[in-house]
Amino acid sequence: MRVAIFTDTYLPEVNGVAKTLGRWVNYLESRGIACRVFAPESGDDSEDKPDRDFVHRFYSIPFLLYPELKLAIPNPFQIRKALREFEPTIVHAATPFNLGLFGLRYARKNNVPIVASYHTHFDQYLQHYKIQWVEPTLWRYMHWFHTDCRRIYVPSPSTKAYLEQKGMRGLEVWSRGVDTELFRPVSDREKILHKWNIPSDSFVLLYVGRLAPEKSVDVLLRAWHKLPADIRSRGRLVLTGDGPLAEELREMLPQNGHMIMTGFVQGRELAELYGAADLFVFPSATETFGNVVLESMAAGTPVIGAAAGGVLDNVQHNRTGLLCTPGSEEEFAAAIERLYRDGELRASMGRNAREYAEQQSWEQIFGRLLDSYRDVLEQESARVRGDFAN
Known part of the structure; x- marks a missing residue:
């Protein structure tokens, strides 16, 4: 052949x-x-x-x-x-x-x-x-x-x-x-967050992907602004990737000190970010698969994603993460709040996510x-x- x-x-x-x-x-x-x-x-x-x-x-x-x-x-x-x-x-x-x-x-x-x-x-x-x-x-x-x-x-x-x-x-x-040896839960979360100037007690919401309209990044930003004040004060929204919306998002950074843009990150550094995050939030409804979703799950980080396309195929609602109606910032905000307030459920979903990824x-x-x-x-x-x- x-x-x-x-x-x-x-x-x-x-x-x-x-x-x-x-x-x-x-x-x-x-x-x-x-x-x-x-x-x-x-x-x-x-x-x-x-x-x-x-x-x-x-x-x-x-x-x-x-x-x-x-x-x-x-x-x-x-x-x-x-x-x-x-x-x-x-x-x-x-x-x-x-x-x-x-x-x-x-x-x-x-x-x-x-x-x-x-x-x-x-x-x-x-x-x-x-x-x-x-x-x-x-x-x-x-x-x-x-x-x-x-x-x-x-x-x-x-x-x-x-x-x-x-x-x-x-x-x-x-x-x-997914490479479950590379993407795996981390034991040095504080050290990883320090590298990105993120306080160790932060509640970290991670997005990885192209910063573009078809990825519904706007839904994520609107969901962030709908979160209760106590979550936003402790929270950090980490956007990893690049694309046509990057410049517009960078202009927002001075007004939103709780948003971090990392640019392109890959390899071990990316795997560490997945593992250090509390939640992976991915509002894109146009995915044919969504590799980043599986990478996050391998790192033991629950996914909050759009109930569409490849994300729907991988995320088991209420088991490895939560699925939301595409485009609904209200549902994304509610899902984030739910898992913020219920640490036990969040940890259980993280374990289930890792178990699922190990089978892929x-x-x-x-x-x-x-x-x-x-x-x-x-x-x-x-x-x-x-x-x-x-």
């Missing part, structure tokens, strides 16, 4: 898709399966050096709906040469856009089976950017692109159901795991995906034999 992956985001980018694909490539290589990744150029060449032998990079421009995501401007000659030398036996399109189109064209022209993975509800982003009129065209394109895909991998049951309602077929759940093994998840690849190849082989016999 030789796998060619076409994607609009890859390591060292810090989003969930890039990290997942990076883990997948590492898993395949650990099984002796050769890979080639076709991705936009990286913003940090020094971090990119370890993967240069199998990652082909292309000049890129920011994507309208998601500027941190890059749309590659592919070099057809470079792609054709690389694919001709590599001769992939299966193509995986992790994007339906520019690079994905090259993967699709190669698969069709050379009779190589192609699979796809769906990562982002771009249609749900449209309303936040006031271009809802694009949606019918987007779905026509999505149906056309995926017509020849043998499997379309989706990250959660809710995403599968959503796409089925849109008329998509051939869907299969490819879930996500990357090894098992990737093993199932590899089996699916093999099944696609076996079906292709059977089809070719049948065509030959006829």
Whole structure:
């Protein structure tokens, strides 16, 4: 098996898709399966050096709906040469856009089976950017692109159901795991908070993700202002991430001394923040999975999230966290207050969250995906034999 992956985001980018694909490539290589990744150029060449032998990079421009995501401007000659030398036996399109189109064209022209993975509800982003009129065209394109895909991998049951309602077929759940050795409860909370100039007796509400309209950060801020004065006086709202709303939020910092913006944080430092927080509050209703939710749960921190999308698939209401109506700052504020006042319930939810996360093994998840690849190849082989016999 030789796998060619076409994607609009890859390591060292810090989003969930890039990290997942990076883990997948590492898993395949650990099984002796050769890979080639076709991705936009990286913003940090020094971090990119370890993967240069199998990652082909292309000049890129920011994507309208998601500027941190890059749309590659592919070099057809470079792609054709690389694919001709590599001769992939299966193509995986992790994007339906520019690079994905090259993967699709190669698969069709050379009779190589192609699979796809769906990562982002771009249609749900449209309303936040006031271009809802694009949606019918987007779905026509999505149906056309995926017509020849043998499997379309989706990250959660809710995403599968959503796409089925849109008329998509051939869907299969490819879930996500979490590194429970990295993301785990902490024993040095006071030291971690001190690093961020947060008093040790603070009640810490953490948000991790893109600071953008589609993540409903405004709901979180309105919920914060609805909290009783005693909670806000002790509370600290920690926003981790970056995005188009970052500058506007930074302007609010002088007026709100209880809000901390950390910028991008990753690795051990991010894991420590999850573990040191009292609650993880995530109002986004547009997630296909929500990796950050699972990371928080692995750290033993209960989640207060929107009852929609991938968050709904992972958070067990009243067991590992609380689910709120999307967009309802009143419900988010009430949920925060409930868990602030009931420390025993909060601790119980944290233990349950950790227990749930420990069952989400990357090894098992990737093993199932590899089996699916093999099944696609076996079906292709059977089809070719049948065509030959006829």
